[in-house]
Amino acid sequence: MADLREKVDVEMENISAVLSELTKIKDKSNKSIAELAGIGAFLHNFYTGIENILKQILDAKGISIPISSSWHRDLLIRASEENIITETTRTQLAKYLAFRHFFVHAYSYLLAERELRLLIDDVFDTYSTFKEEIDAFISKRNNKEN
Numbered sequence: 001m002a003d004l005r006e007k008v009d010v011e012m013e014n015i016s017a018v019l020s021e022l023t024k025i026k027d028k029s030n031k032s033i034a035e036l037a038g039i040g041a042f043l044h045n046f047y048t049g050i051e052n053i054l055k056q057i058l059d060a061k062g063i064s065i066p067i068s069s070s071w072h073r074d075l076l077i078r079a080s081e082e083n084i085i086t087e088t089t090r091t092q093l094a095k096y097l098a099f100r101h102f103f104v105h106a107y108s109y110l111l112a113e114r115e116l117r118l119l120i121d122d123v124f125d126t127y128s129t130f131k132e133e134i135d136a137f138i139s140k141r142n143n144k145e146n
Contacts, residue, residue: 004060005138008053012131015049018042019127026120037108039116044103046123047096053134054079060141072097085133092126095119 022042025035054075055065063082066074076097080090099119103111 004056005142007056008134008138011049011053011056012134015046015127018045018049019124022046022120022123031113033109033111036111036113036116039120040099040103040108040111043096043116043119043123044100046127047093047100050093050096050130051075054084057084057134057137058082072100084137085130089126089129089133092122093130095122096126 019042022039025031025039028035031039051072058065058075058078061082063078065071066078068074073094076085076090076093079085080087085093096119
Protein backbone atom coordinates (compact mmCIF):
# COMPACT_ATOMS: atom_id res chain seq x y z
CA MET A 1 0.00 0.00 0.00
CA ALA A 2 1.22 3.46 -0.85
CA ASP A 3 2.62 5.48 2.01
CA LEU A 4 1.09 8.76 3.11
CA ARG A 5 3.50 10.91 1.10
CA GLU A 6 2.63 9.02 -2.11
CA LYS A 7 -1.12 9.31 -1.47
CA VAL A 8 -0.85 13.02 -0.75
CA ASP A 9 1.33 13.59 -3.80
CA VAL A 10 -1.31 12.00 -6.05
CA GLU A 11 -3.97 14.33 -4.63
CA MET A 12 -1.64 17.33 -4.97
CA GLU A 13 -1.06 16.45 -8.64
CA ASN A 14 -4.81 16.23 -9.19
CA ILE A 15 -5.36 19.60 -7.51
CA SER A 16 -2.57 21.14 -9.60
CA ALA A 17 -4.19 19.80 -12.78
CA VAL A 18 -7.54 21.31 -11.75
CA LEU A 19 -5.93 24.67 -11.03
CA SER A 20 -4.10 24.54 -14.37
CA GLU A 21 -7.46 24.12 -16.13
CA LEU A 22 -8.93 26.92 -14.05
CA THR A 23 -6.10 29.21 -15.16
CA LYS A 24 -7.06 28.64 -18.79
CA ILE A 25 -10.58 30.00 -18.34
CA LYS A 26 -10.47 32.37 -15.38
CA ASP A 27 -9.68 35.53 -17.38
CA LYS A 28 -11.98 34.88 -20.33
CA SER A 29 -14.54 37.66 -20.67
CA ASN A 30 -18.28 37.11 -21.09
CA LYS A 31 -18.32 33.60 -19.71
CA SER A 32 -21.31 31.46 -20.59
CA ILE A 33 -23.38 29.66 -17.97
CA ALA A 34 -21.62 26.43 -19.02
CA GLU A 35 -18.21 28.03 -18.47
CA LEU A 36 -19.27 29.33 -15.05
CA ALA A 37 -20.51 25.83 -14.21
CA GLY A 38 -17.11 24.50 -15.28
CA ILE A 39 -15.36 26.97 -13.00
CA GLY A 40 -17.68 25.90 -10.21
CA ALA A 41 -16.79 22.27 -10.86
CA PHE A 42 -13.07 23.09 -10.75
CA LEU A 43 -13.47 24.93 -7.44
CA HIS A 44 -15.48 21.98 -6.11
CA ASN A 45 -12.75 19.58 -7.29
CA PHE A 46 -10.11 21.74 -5.60
CA TYR A 47 -11.88 21.51 -2.26
CA THR A 48 -12.58 17.80 -2.65
CA GLY A 49 -8.84 17.24 -3.10
CA ILE A 50 -8.13 19.25 0.04
CA GLU A 51 -10.57 17.10 2.01
CA ASN A 52 -9.08 13.90 0.59
CA ILE A 53 -5.63 14.94 1.81
CA LEU A 54 -6.87 15.86 5.28
CA LYS A 55 -8.77 12.55 5.58
CA GLN A 56 -5.66 10.59 4.56
CA ILE A 57 -3.50 12.39 7.12
CA LEU A 58 -6.01 11.92 9.93
CA ASP A 59 -6.34 8.26 9.01
CA ALA A 60 -2.54 7.86 9.06
CA LYS A 61 -2.51 9.41 12.54
CA GLY A 62 -5.17 6.92 13.65
CA ILE A 63 -7.71 9.68 14.18
CA SER A 64 -11.23 8.92 13.12
CA ILE A 65 -12.86 11.20 10.63
CA PRO A 66 -15.84 12.95 12.14
CA ILE A 67 -19.14 11.31 11.21
CA SER A 68 -22.04 13.72 11.39
CA SER A 69 -24.13 15.91 9.15
CA SER A 70 -21.45 18.58 9.59
CA TRP A 71 -18.47 16.32 8.96
CA HIS A 72 -17.03 18.57 6.24
CA ARG A 73 -16.78 21.48 8.69
CA ASP A 74 -15.66 19.16 11.49
CA LEU A 75 -12.87 17.81 9.27
CA LEU A 76 -11.39 21.30 8.87
CA ILE A 77 -11.67 21.96 12.59
CA ARG A 78 -10.04 18.63 13.45
CA ALA A 79 -7.20 19.28 10.99
CA SER A 80 -6.42 22.60 12.65
CA GLU A 81 -6.75 21.13 16.15
CA GLU A 82 -4.25 18.43 15.18
CA ASN A 83 -1.85 21.10 13.83
CA ILE A 84 -2.03 19.72 10.32
CA ILE A 85 -3.06 23.16 9.05
CA THR A 86 -3.04 26.54 10.74
CA GLU A 87 -6.13 28.35 11.91
CA THR A 88 -5.53 30.93 9.18
CA THR A 89 -5.55 28.25 6.50
CA ARG A 90 -8.65 26.69 8.02
CA THR A 91 -10.39 30.05 7.74
CA GLN A 92 -9.31 30.40 4.09
CA LEU A 93 -10.47 26.88 3.27
CA ALA A 94 -13.81 27.48 4.97
CA LYS A 95 -14.74 29.77 2.05
CA TYR A 96 -14.28 26.86 -0.35
CA LEU A 97 -16.23 24.57 1.96
CA ALA A 98 -19.11 27.05 1.90
CA PHE A 99 -18.91 27.17 -1.89
CA ARG A 100 -18.81 23.36 -2.06
CA HIS A 101 -22.04 23.24 -0.09
CA PHE A 102 -23.69 25.79 -2.39
CA PHE A 103 -22.42 24.08 -5.54
CA VAL A 104 -23.69 20.65 -4.48
CA HIS A 105 -27.13 21.92 -3.48
CA ALA A 106 -27.83 24.67 -6.05
CA TYR A 107 -28.38 24.91 -9.77
CA SER A 108 -25.34 25.87 -11.84
CA TYR A 109 -27.19 28.60 -13.67
CA LEU A 110 -27.35 30.45 -10.33
CA LEU A 111 -23.57 30.85 -10.17
CA ALA A 112 -22.51 34.50 -10.19
CA GLU A 113 -19.27 35.33 -11.95
CA ARG A 114 -18.51 38.07 -9.41
CA GLU A 115 -18.73 35.57 -6.53
CA LEU A 116 -16.65 32.99 -8.39
CA ARG A 117 -14.01 35.65 -9.09
CA LEU A 118 -13.48 36.18 -5.35
CA LEU A 119 -12.79 32.47 -4.89
CA ILE A 120 -10.60 32.25 -7.98
CA ASP A 121 -8.53 35.23 -6.88
CA ASP A 122 -7.59 33.48 -3.62
CA VAL A 123 -7.43 29.84 -4.69
CA PHE A 124 -3.82 29.82 -5.89
CA ASP A 125 -2.43 31.45 -2.74
CA THR A 126 -4.67 29.30 -0.55
CA TYR A 127 -3.41 26.16 -2.27
CA SER A 128 0.21 27.26 -2.04
CA THR A 129 -0.09 27.87 1.72
CA PHE A 130 -2.00 24.62 2.23
CA LYS A 131 0.62 22.67 0.27
CA GLU A 132 3.47 24.19 2.29
CA GLU A 133 1.74 23.30 5.56
CA ILE A 134 0.99 19.75 4.46
CA ASP A 135 4.54 19.22 3.17
CA ALA A 136 5.95 20.53 6.47
CA PHE A 137 3.59 18.33 8.48
CA ILE A 138 4.52 15.19 6.53
CA SER A 139 8.27 15.98 6.68
CA LYS A 140 8.05 16.48 10.44
CA ARG A 141 6.07 13.25 10.79
CA ASN A 142 8.57 11.31 8.67
CA ASN A 143 11.51 12.70 10.68
CA LYS A 144 9.88 11.49 13.91
CA GLU A 145 9.48 8.00 12.43
CA ASN A 146 13.16 7.77 11.40
